[in-house]
Amino acid sequence: MAERICGMSQQSSPAPEEKKKNSSGREKALQKNPEYQKVLAEKEYLKGFDAACETPEAVAQKIGVNPESGLTENQAKENVEKFGANKLLEGKKETVLHMFLSEFKDPLVLILLVAALIDAVFAIINTVGGKADAEDWAEMAVILAIVFLDAIIGTIQEAKASKALDALKKMSSPNCTVRREGKLRTIKAEEVALGDIVILEEGTIAPADIRLTRSFNLKSDEASLTGESVPAEKSVEAVLKPGHALGDEVNIVHSSCPISYGRGEGIVIGTGMNTQIGKIAGMLSEEDEQTPLQKKLASLGKILGIICCAIVAAMFVVGILWL
Template sequence: MYRHTQEEALQTLDASRQRGLSASEVQRRLEEHGPNAFEEKKPKTLLQMFLSQLRDPMIYILMGAVVISAALGEFSDAFIIVAVILLNAVVGVVQESKAEKSLEALKQLSSPTAMVRREGKVSEIPAAELVPGDIVLLEAGRIVSADLRLLSSVNLKIEESALTGESVPVEKDADFVAEGDLPLGDRINMAYLSTAVAYGRGEGVVSYTGMDTEIGKIARMISEAGTEMTPLQKRLADLGKVLGIVAVVLCVGLFGVAMLQGRDLMDMLLTAISLAVAAIPEGLPAVVTIVLALGVQRMVKVNTIVRRLPSVETLGSVSIVCSDKTGTLTQNKMTVTRLFMNDVTEEATRAEYEVYRLLINGMILCSDASVEDGVRLGDPTELALVDLGLAKGITKEALQERWPRINEQPFDSTRKMMTTVHKSRDGETISYTKGAMDNIIRNCPQILKDGEIHALTGPDQERIEAAARDMAADALRVLALAVRWDNTEAEESDLVFVGLMGMIDPPRPEAAEAVQIFKEASVTTVMITGDHKDTAYAIAKELGIAHSTDQCIAGDELSRLTQEELNSRVMDLRVFARVSPENKVMIVNAYRSHGHIVSMTGDGVNDAPSLNAADIGVAMGITGTDVAKGAADMVLTDDNFASIQKA
C-alpha cells in the first residue's frame, strides 16, 4: 500500500475520505475480514502441557524403573524416581508457557479505541471494530489502531522503536510514494498498529487489520514457532537412548546366560531387572537441575535473570552473538559529539562554553524538549541539545528566564526548520532558526565569525558543507543554527549562519571491551538493527565488530536472498541494517546452518520471532517490551551488552 498514491489507496480499498464507510458496508467488511484482533488458538491445558513433558527417552526409562522398583518392593527408590520425574515435568510446563505469555503481551499493545469517520461523522469506537477502508484520525498521544496508509500529515511523528528498532520518532509524509520495496522504517507514508503518535496529527485509511498487519505477522511467527532443545537437552536425550539400549541388552544377555546354565529362571529374571535398574542414573535429572539452578543464582549477580533453566548451559556453548544496536551496544540516548563554528570543528566534550555560547544557547532555546527533576520530555534529538547545556552547566530553565519565548514557527517537514523568537528583560530581541543544513544555509546571506557578521561567501559555504559531510560520514545527525536580531515575526530570511552540531547515539563504553573478550574466546559478535546502514557501520567499526562496508548488508538486499543464498554468504557478514522480523529469523537460521550455537538479543516486538528462533534469546529488562521478555530465555536487568559476556 505504501507504493500507492492516496487516491489509488482509497480506490483500492473502495473508501471515501470525506464520508468514510456506511454502517452497512462496515458490517459487510467485518464479516469478510473478521475483527481487528489477533487469532487466538485454544491454549493447552496444564494437563496437556504436563503430559507432553513425559515424552522423553530418559523419562520412559525412569518410568520403567519405577514399575520395576515397586515390583521388587523397593518403594523408597520408586518414590524418589517419581519425585524426579514430577520435578522435571513441572519445570517443562513453566518453560512451555512462555510463548503463550509472549502472545498475551502482544495483545496488550493494541489500542482499545480509535477515532474514525463514518457516514461523515467522527466518533470513537472499539479498535476491534475497525475494517479496511475506515478513515482513522491520529493525534499526539494516541496508539495507532491498525495499519494505515496516511492521507494527511501535519508535523506527524510516530514512535516506531518497538516495531523497527529506530530510536528516534519517524517523521511521516502522507504525500510520499515509494517506487520499489522499502523496509518498514522507510515507509514514511504508513502508520502501523501498536506504534504511538509522538507529535502532530494526521489521517489515514485502514489498509490492514488483525493478523494481516505487521504486528499480526509477528504474532503468527510467535505462535508457529517450535520449541528447540538446548545442546544439553539433546545430549541427555541421546544418553537416555543409549542407557535404554544398554539396560535391555544387559537384561537379555544375563537372562540368556542363565537359561544356558540351567539356573532358576525367576531368580535370574529378578537379578537381570535389578541390574538394569541399577544402570539407570535416576538421580541425573535432579543433579542437572540443581547444577543449573546454582548457575542461575550466580548469573543474577551479573544482572542476568534466567527464565529457562537449560539456557544456562546453552550460554556457555554460544559461538555467535547477534546483538541489537540501540540500547544494547549503544546508550539509547542521542548525544551531541561535535560542534562546528568559526570554521573550526571540535569535539563537544572539549568545546568551551564561552567560545560556543551563541551556538549552544540558540540550539537549547530553539527546542521544545525539557529535563526537569529527572523527567525527560521531548524529541530525543532536542533532548541531546538540552543535555549538552547541562554538561556545560547551563539549564534550559535559566536561559528561558533570561530570554522568554515570544513567538515561533513550528517545525514542519516541508521547511525542515523551526524558529523561535526571544526577548530579554532589557528589550533585546533575537530569533533562532534550527534545522537541516541545506535549508538553513539557503536563507543565510551572512555568517558570524569570531563575534562579527560577514557576508557568507562561496568558500565559507564550502567549508560548512565539508564539515557537515565529515559529520555525516561518521553517521552523525547534523543540525544547523542561524540567528537574526530584531526579528519579532519569526521570519526565516536574511539570517546569519552560526554553526553546526553533530549528534549520535554513542556506543556504551564497556561494549568494545566485551566484543574484544568475545573475540578472544572465538565468539563472533554480529550487529542486527533497524537503523540505517551507514549509522550501523559507524558504530560497528568503532566497537570492532566490522572493519569494511563489505561486511554490511541492508534489509532490502537481504529480502531478495533465499535462505540458501544467505546461508552461503552469512559467515562474511557482521552488520545487518534496516532488517524486518522475517529477516532476523533468516539470519539466525543462516548461522545455525553452519553448526553455530546462536544467541540473539533484542528489546522490541520485532525481535520476538528471532528471540524464539535463536538457541538462546536475551531480552532487555529496562527498555524491553513485555513481548520480547516473554519470548526470551534470559533478561538483562541493566540492558548492557557486557552483561552477556560476564554471564
C-alpha cells in the same frame, strides 16, 4: 515484554520449506476459531499487495474507498462481516495441568521414567528378600526429582509464553476515531474495518495497520516492533521498494503503536491477525513447534531408547541361553 516481541519480529526469515511448515502450524492452531476463515479471506484479498510500495491513491483504489469521505456504514459492515472483526485470535488455551503432563512426552524423559521404574522394582525385590539397600531407593528418588523439576520448570516457561498474547491485546487501543460518510465518529477498535479512514493524533494508539494519506509532523513509537527507542518519523510521500525492512515503512503506522507527536490520517490496510502485531500473535499461537535443538534431542532420545531396548533384549536372550 517489548524486547521479547521485538526479538520475534526481527528474527531472520526461515527457509521456504520451514516457513510453509510454520504457516500450516499456525493455521492448525487457530482453524477451530470460526473467525479465522475471515482472516484468511482478508489475507487472500491483500495477497501480493504491499501498501508501503504504493501511493495513497493506489491504495485507496485497491481497497475501494474515498479518503475524503471514508467508507459508508454499509461498506464498513460488509467488510467486517467478510474479513472479520479487528481483534487478535488465539487457539484453545491449555490448562496448567495439560502443560505439565505434556512435559513427559519427551523420549529422554520417558527413558528416565523407565529407569526409575526399574530401580523401584529392584528396590522392592531387595526389600522383600531382606536385602534392602538405601542406595536403590536413593537412585529412584534422584531420577524422579530431576524429571519432575524439569517438568515444573518447563511448565512455568510455557505459562509465561502463553501470557505474551494477552500482553499484545493490552497494547491495543479500546477506541479510535474514523471518518465514515464524511463524518467523524468514535468507535470501538474491534469495529474498525478494512478501508476505514482513521484519524491519528498525539496520545492515540493505532487500532490497525494504516497507510498514511495525510501527515503533519507525525511520529510513532514503534519500540514494540523494531526496538527503536526513538519515535519513528512518518511521511505520506514515501513509496518504498519491494523487499524493504519493517523499520523502513515510514508511510505506515502499525497497529498498537502509540502516536507520540503530530497528527495525521490514513487508510486501514490490515486488521486483526493481518497486522504486524497479529503476525506476532500468530507465532505465539503456534502449537507443537520445536527448536532445532529440541528436534535433535528428541531424535537422540529415540535412538537411545532403541539402543536400550536392543541391549535389554540381547541380555535377556543371553541370560536364557546361559541358563
